[in-house]
Amino acid sequence: MTGMPTQNAEVPKFEISASRQFSSWMHEQSTSLAFTTYQAGRLFFIGLQDDGRLDIFNRKFARCMGMHVASDKLWLSSLYQLWRFDNALDPGQTHQGYDRLYVPQLAYTTGDIDIHDVSVDTTGKPIFVNTLFSCLATASEKYSFEPLWKPPFISRLAAEDRCHLNGLATENGVAKFVTAVGTSDVIDGWRDQKVGGGVVFDVVNNEKVAGDLCMPHSPRLHNDRLWILNSGHGEFGYIDLQRGSFEPICFVPGYGRGLNFIDKFAVIGLSGPRKNRTFSGLPLDDKLKAQNLKSRCGLFVVDLESGDIVHWLRIDGVVDELYDVGALPGITRPMALGLESDEIRRVLSIAPKSDGAPI
Secondary structure, eight states, X not given: OBSXXXXXXXXXXXXXXXXXXXXXXXXXXXXXXEEEETTTTEEEEEEEOTTSOEEEEEEEOTTOOOXXXXXXXXXXXXXXXEEEEEEOOOTTOOBTTBSEEEEEEEEEEOOSOOEEEXXXXXXXXXXXXXXXXXXXXXXXXXXXXXXEEOOTTOOSOXXXXXXXXXXXXXXXXXXXXXXXXXXXXXTTGGGGGTTTOEEEEETTTTEEEEEEESSXXXXXXXTTEEEEEEGGGTXXXXXXXXXXXXXXXXXXXXXXXXXXXXXXXXXXXXXXXXXXXXXXXXXXXXHHHHTTOOOOOEEEEEETTTOOEEEEEEEEESOOOOOOEEEEETOSSEEEOOSSSTHHHHOOOOOOOTTOOOO
16 A cells, blocks of 8 residues: 555655555454654554545644544644644544544643653543653643653753653553653763663652663553563563563564554554664664564554464555554544644534523
């Protein structure tokens, strides 16, 4: 599959190939998928057309990374803003064949604080990883951000990306666990700890629960386990919270970032060969070389019971680095409005009166 649908913003050469049963699996699971790439500045949706073929939809957002998706809302971080999209369609309604139309409805201007993972609390307010300031934060109507928590080894908030805090796992709207590449308390110090300095911290109890990781990302709670990507090793697995150890269940042929779950399946985002020297010299490089492989970019579906990669979607061309992955159960074909096309001027909606009475 090559190219993009005509209603999307034009993108340079972009090719997708998928395993034979990938679209059938999506249909069986009644789900669509989303992923972000900050390298290409795109939010992508993977849905199904009426004939069962994959539908690829994208919108342009500069340096989009962290994403939180729900049925009718989607949060997305970008270069200097945090966006909330709202679904403009009523139940059963479609727009140009799409059953979700996410409209950028609200934006917080945060400045370039390098937001990574994003989630929401019990009130629907965003919680995000503020990587530049090494803390968890929320949006503010007056300030760039409101800090919520910082790791105990960080002495003060400073725009220094000291530990490369990146991942966030929430449970029922409560921040539970985070990942960091190192435990440095000096500017950019995590780069010297990238091979074995990775940690998982318990936010609630303010303590480390696992260490000796290599570039960990995307902690997620699912089925009573804390899952993570030990990205520098090319491993996917879970943290044994009793032993404080990482237990891999499979090797993935790429640099993993972005993780979501659909029933007994994990959907993992992988990035291709890293051009930045920061990401060179990792154990993943040796593992790929031993198998005569290059790092792959795309989505890989892992069966949690067997540890097998059962489906895949491979991306080639201009997109070679992914950041986050979202699952949209019960949604067949989603789309979103962007900020650079005329379409956003023409999609209008009227709020009902609070008492429901006609105007």
